[in-house]
Amino acid sequence: MQLTILGCYAATPRTITNPTAQLLEINNRMFLIDCGEGTQVQLRKNKIKFSKINQVFISHLHGDHFFGLIGLISTFSLLGRTTDLHVYGPKGIKEIILLQLKLSNSWTNYGLFFHELDSEESVTIFEDEKVLVTTIPLQHRVYTNGFLFQEKAGTRKLNMDAVLNYEIESCYYQKIKNGKDITLEDGRIIPNSELTFDPIPPKSYAFCSDTVYHEPVIPIIENVDVLYHESTFLESEESLAQKTLHSTAKEAARIALKANVKQLILGHYSTRYESITLFKEEAETIFPEVLLAEDGISFEF
Incomplete structure (x- = not known):
């Protein structure tokens, strides 16, 4: 299982940081998770083949998590894509994308399928013979889901x-x-x-994007191999985290501890902080196995 962080900062893109986007490769499947502005540039920088991406998962309709999607969809057409593309995201994602394609007369030359989500419960949204993907309902200012990716057990x-x-x-x-x-x-x-x-133990990855501290996710992500959890703020800005429905590094660590996950990755940092190492130091006071997301870094598990 390999995770490439294309962008991991909150709000607006900068010359040195990018908004949220990740590429998860699990059991020879490649999934794009969120698609902030500039994602296709980051894909190129990390030498990731566009043609391998057949599923895109959008957590919520805040711009720093999906403004790069229309550009990526358009580029797929320019590259002569013929393979179907499936987009999983909140209700409204289809209307937003199709309006842009309509007004620019830029219809795709490949199948573009939208799977809109509105359930407040955890539901299965993708399944094949190797991988299962379910939603992780989160609590944010708009309807938001995280995503749980699970390998199916292999043969002996x-x-x-x-x-x-x-x-x-x-x-x-x-x-x-x-x-x-x-x-x-x-x-x-x-x-x-x-x-x-025995077969190789199946891997699992949980992606929890923008959310206030939300304990109902714990039974869904319990015992996962890797948890990515947003940590927009440090504890000193806890009141701001509550106001904006975001989490602190310590709160992300508490979720990881209570869910008994093996590894925690922090991300979605506010750009107000001079060093992201502060997030790791704060989280490690509660949960020991902490990694920091950084634009362009890849993790192998």
Whole structure:
């Protein structure tokens, strides 16, 4: 599982920082999460192939999380894209994008599908044979969701030494990988545990964008491998966090601790602070495993 931070600052873009956008690669699937202004430039800087992005997840309709989407959609057309693109986001995202395409007479030459969200409960919004994506309802000034990405458990791995020792024919290999025991010709039953190794544990990633401290997310993200949680402010501006429905670094750490996550990544920093290391120092007083998002950095898990 690899996470590339394309932008991780709040509000307006600057020459040295970019608003929210992330590229998650999990089980050979590539998902774009939020699409702030300048996202396609950041994709180019990080040498990410546009053609590999088939799903875009938009957390909410504040500009620093989706103003780059119309530009990316238009660029896909200019590059001759033919593969369908699916956009998952709050109700209204379809109207906003289609109005711009209509008035500029810039209809796409590929299938553009919108999956609008309005549920206040956690729901499944994408699923294939390898990955499951569900929403994480958040509390912000407008309707907002985070997203939980979960790998599905893979098949078991053959213990070839054991398989060959019992002279099991190859036509039974898939059955063994699916967890089945094997009955030999002499009637002996060989338990699957003797013939296979456990599969690689599936990875999970939770993205919690703009939100006030919101404990209802805890049962949804419990035990995830990696949690990205916004930390717009430090504790000294807690009152401002409450007023604007954002979180502090300490509050993000409390969520991570209570949800028993393995790793916390902080981001969505207010640009009022001179150093983002202050966020890490503050969060680590509550939760030890803290990483800092920075524009252009990639994490591998």
